[in-house]
Amino acid sequence: SRLEENVKKTLSDNHVVIYSKTWCSYSSEVKSLFKKLGVQPHVVELDQMGPQGPQLQKVLERLTGQHTVPNVFIGGKHIGGCTDTVKLHRKGELESLLSDVSDR
Amino acid sequence: SRLEENVKKTLSDNHVVIYSKTWCSYSSEVKSLFKKLGVQPHVVELDQMGPQGPQLQKVLERLTGQHTVPNVFIGGKHIGGCTDTVKLHRKGELESLLSDVSDR
């Protein structure tokens, strides 16, 4: 589908992608974690896209098995949600994943 | 207003009240914290009340200054949101507040 192609293009064009909702504290947590690490993630706010939002959320579920937000990708690879991302950070693995995909 | 009277009655009838949303992880965190402490909170899921949900959220904002969920009350007293409640718990103050209002 065209929406699925959109997602794949977004994931290949951007090192860090976060599918988020503006009102969601878990989404905010993950966005500020990346900022703290000096990374500028590409954020897609699903609640600000009208009817496309829920459709996108469905596409993401098809692609990743995850229907919740935040939905985090690094270098096109599905990382998970807020808890998963924070866990990786505590293990020190997040920063290595980030250095793998960018030139920093 | 009648909705405001409803809230006041709910707060006086129940030791612990949580205004919540079913999809919200911060709300889930606070609900399970109380369960872990052996407390059965009175939970009001604002997203399951049709148009009354947003109206209730407005009443709560008038009463507490807080427009977000979760919105937590102990013994009728406004505690705050998830972060505030977790903070109180870490300081050991949550359990004393709880023992003040109940017979446990």
Ligand SMILES: N[C@@H](CCC(=O)N[C@@H](CS)C(=O)NCC(=O)O)C(=O)O
């Ligand atoms: N453990 C997951 C929880 C994800 C979750 O439950 N997200 C909620 C919002 S906090 C959600 O997507 N609810 C359904 C929705 O908003 O469509 C994480 O850390 O990201």
Ligand SMILES: N[C@@H](CCC(=O)N[C@@H](CS)C(=O)NCC(=O)O)C(=O)O
């Ligand atoms: N620091 C606050 C954050 C509260 C917050 O931002 N809540 C979000 C959901 S996680 C909210 O109410 N957003 C607006 C809404 O859902 O109406 C807390 O710990 O409770």
Ligand code: FES
């Ligand atoms: S909506 Fe509350 S934490 Fe996501």
